[in-house]
Amino acid sequence: MSGSDAGGGAPTSTVDMCIARVRVLGFRNLVAQELELRDGLTLLWGPNGAGKTNVLEAVCLALSGHSCRTRNERETIAFDQTMARVEVEVRRGAEPHQLLWSLNRAGERRHLVDGKDAGTEQLGLRPALAIFLPDRLALVKGPPAGRRAHLDRFVAALWPGRAEARRRYGRALAQRNALLGRVRAGAASGDSLDAWEEELASAGVELALCRREAVAALAPEFGSAAAELGVAEDAELRHEPRSDASRPEQLAAELRACRERDLARGHTTHGPHLDELAISLGGRSVRRFGSQGEQRTALLALLFAERRALLEARQTPPLLLLDDVMSELDPDRRALLAGRLAEGGGQALLTATEPEQLDCPSAAIAVRRGSVCWSPPAALPSPGGPARASVAA
Amino acid sequence: MYPGPIERLISELARLPGIGQRTAQRLAFHILRADDAEALGLADAIQEVKEKVGLCEVCFNLADEPRCRICQDERRDRSLICVVEEPSDVIPIERTGEYRGLYHVLGGALSPIDGIDPDDLKIAELVRRVSDGTVNEVVLATNPTTTGEATALHIAELLRDRVTITRLASGLPVGADLEHADEVTLGRALSGRQSVPGPH
Ligand SMILES: Nc1ncnc2c1ncn2[C@@H]1O[C@H](COP(=O)(O)OP(=O)(O)O)[C@@H](O)[C@H]1O
Ligand SMILES: [Mg+2]
Ligand SMILES: [Zn+2]
Numbered sequence: 001m002s003g004s005d006a007g008g009g010a011p012t013s014t015v016d017m018c019i020a021r022v023r024v025l026g027f028r029n030l031v032a033q034e035l036e037l038r039d040g041l042t043l044l045w046g047p048n049g050a051g052k053t054n055v056l057e058a059v060c061l062a063l064s065g066h067s068c069r070t071r072n073e074r075e076t077i078a079f080d081q082t083m084a085r086v087e088v089e090v091r092r093g094a095e096p097h098q099l100l101w102s103l104n105r106a107g108e109r110r111h112l113v114d115g116k117d118a119g120t121e122q123l124g125l126r127p128a129l130a131i132f133l134p135d136r137l138a139l140v141k142g143p144p145a146g147r148r149a150h151l152d153r154f155v156a157a158l159w160p161g162r163a164e165a166r167r168r169y170g171r172a173l174a175q176r177n178a179l180l181g182r183v184r185a186g187a188a189s190g191d192s193l194d195a196w197e198e199e200l201a202s203a204g205v206e207l208a209l210c211r212r213e214a215v216a217a218l219a220p221e222f223g224s225a226a227a228e229l230g231v232a233e234d235a236e237l238r239h240e241p242r243s244d245a246s247r248p249e250q251l252a253a254e255l256r257a258c259r260e261r262d263l264a265r266g267h268t269t270h271g272p273h274l275d276e277l278a279i280s281l282g283g284r285s286v287r288r289f290g291s292q293g294e295q296r297t298a299l300l301a302l303l304f305a306e307r308r309a310l311l312e313a314r315q316t317p318p319l320l321l322l323d324d325v326m327s328e329l330d331p332d333r334r335a336l337l338a339g340r341l342a343e344g345g346g347q348a349l350l351t352a353t354e355p356e357q358l359d360c361p362s363a364a365i366a367v368r369r370g371s372v373c374w375s376p377p378a379a380l381p382s383p384g385g386p387a388r389a390s391v392a393a
Numbered sequence: 394m395y396p397g398p399i400e401r402l403i404s405e406l407a408r409l410p411g412i413g414q415r416t417a418q419r420l421a422f423h424i425l426r427a428d429d430a431e432a433l434g435l436a437d438a439i440q441e442v443k444e445k446v447g448l449c450e451v452c453f454n455l456a457d458e459p460r461c462r463i464c465q466d467e468r469r470d471r472s473l474i475c476v477v478e479e480p481s482d483v484i485p486i487e488r489t490g491e492y493r494g495l496y497h498v499l500g501g502a503l504s505p506i507d508g509i510d511p512d513d514l515k516i517a518e519l520v521r522r523v524s525d526g527t528v529n530e531v532v533l534a535t536n537p538t539t540t541g542e543a544t545a546l547h548i549a550e551l552l553r554d555r556v557t558i559t560r561l562a563s564g565l566p567v568g569a570d571l572e573h574a575d576e577v578t579l580g581r582a583l584s585g586r587q588s589v590p591g592p593h
Binding site: 168171172174175176178179181182187188189191192194195196198199202203 | 503504505506508510511512539540542543544546547550
């Protein structure tokens with residue numbers, strides 16, 4: 001189980017995937033309704049508080065099982081309801097697949113793909129997601145843990161066969177930490193520390209390799225996307241691993257060398273769980289020194305880089321959920337963004353307060369007080385028929 | 394809701410893995426309707442299994458005598474020991490028909506999170522078995538999970554230099570249990586087992 005199983009890098013799917021339908025029930029301020037979507041760019045527009053971001057969040061939950069907005073998913077249950085439920089119909093080529101996510105006030109949660117519990121096996125049936133939310137700026141300016149998690153999700157999207165690497169490392173780390181604690185408390189001997197360190201090292205080297213290769217795939221695209229978005233200085237994305245070990249024996253030896261200190265602290269102080277994904281502009285850390293605008297641009301450039309890399313590796317672009325990206329971009333950049341999004345096909349859902357903020361969406365949907373309705377301004381070209389939305393009785 | 398004895402039967406049945414309240418009720422009423430011989434046959438079987446089945450004194454597999462059938466079988470290759478986590482892991486390996494050695498059942502896998510250390514498993518017993526000189530090879534067939542891998546690594550370290558140590562070849566789905574692996578995959582894993590590399 002070394003890096004040699006990089007076979008996960010082979011394209012696993014060259015079939016087009018898109019979201020055909022979204023159905024929500026009891027979800028935040030959205031009325032019970034069904035929304036039909038089509039390929040290309042769909043603009044969701046409406047005043048603040050209308051429910052645009054809620055639509056993106058609903059899609060994200062059904063696809064990934066996690067909210068892109070909150071850790072406390074119970075918040076999504078509409079104030080006057082006992083259960084929130086989102087169904088998404090995905091078309092993979094011609095075959096439809098049903099995704100379902102629901103949660104009730106008792107905390108009972110379901111996340112199903114075609115009626116079965118969603119697991120890594122059916123990752124191929126769920127489109128990869130790339131999400132931009134203003135709240136997600138934390139990704140750029142927050143602590144490294146968020147960037148590590150993000151990078152590992154990208155690894156899983158790029159190479160589904162390597163999706164286990166992060167979890168495997170996490171399990172081994174939790175076990176070594178538990179053992180350190182037990183040894184420190186005198187509840188166990190340190191006899192099996194060697195074994196746990198070997199297992200942790202084997203998982204750690206694999207994870208670090210995934211990250212290194214993912215960043216290598218992203219870095220050039222990140223630089224060019226940032227330049228296109230108007231960043232004058234060199235934009236750089238770098239994996240800064242805590243350990244440079246490339247073989248499990250090396251990392252195991254490093255862990256052994258830290259054992260004394262780790263026993264004193266009761267946790268593991270070395271390894272890939274301390275890696276950083278460094279983002280810098282002109283050699284300065286965007287996290288520490290970037291302006292709000294630079295941080296937004298960096299995040300957007302990261303998403304574009306991910307989209308390009310995914311397009312290249314899997315021929316299927318991720319579904320992009322872009323919340324409120326237009327407001328701070330000038331018209332040139334907006335046009336550029338629209339062009340970028342159209343590249344390679346695929347689907348994107350964007351939100352904006354005004355319909356004019358995006359020139360040529362494939363469809364525009366107005367959102368008003370929790371209802372979505374297709375808006376037919378004559379200005380919108382609509383080849384192949386409009387996207388429709390219907391409000392359930 | 395029901396008379397006391399029925400409630401008791403339902404709640405005992407509901408404690409079984411995979412049996413919910415509704416199924417427990419259905420089973421309880423089935424037992425109630427069944428004729429005496431059938432129902433008491435079940436009770437008797439439970440009693441017998443608890444009284445007569447214990448662990449083999451050599452390999453810790455399930456046994457209804459001091460030694461299990463496999464340990465008693467003269468045709469088995471005594472120079473080969475296959476180490477598994479649970480008695481239920483013996484069955485799929487036997488079904489492949491490819492393995493002719495003996496077993497050693499650890500009774501679980503290392504898991505500090507659950508407070509399971511080497512002392513809680515039959516590891517010292519394995520080391521003792523191996524040191525009598527008749528054993529040439531130990532096949533580590535713990536599950537390909539985090540805990541199973543660490544357990545295999547720990548045992549490999551203890552037995553290194555004494556015997557040849559092999560690990561079931563990969564091909565088993567990572568994270569899967571032996572118990573649920575199919576015969577063909579398991580057979581392939583057995584015949585393709587690999588020697589565990591020496592010290593770092
Ligand atoms: N659990 C909930 N039940 C009902 N309404 C909610 C719930 N959570 C949030 N809301 C409402 O949703 C609205 C915000 O929707 P949002 O999608 O963020 O708007 P925007 O269109 O600006 O993106 C707010 O009016 C808020 O009160
Ligand atoms: Mg919003
Ligand atoms: Zn036996």
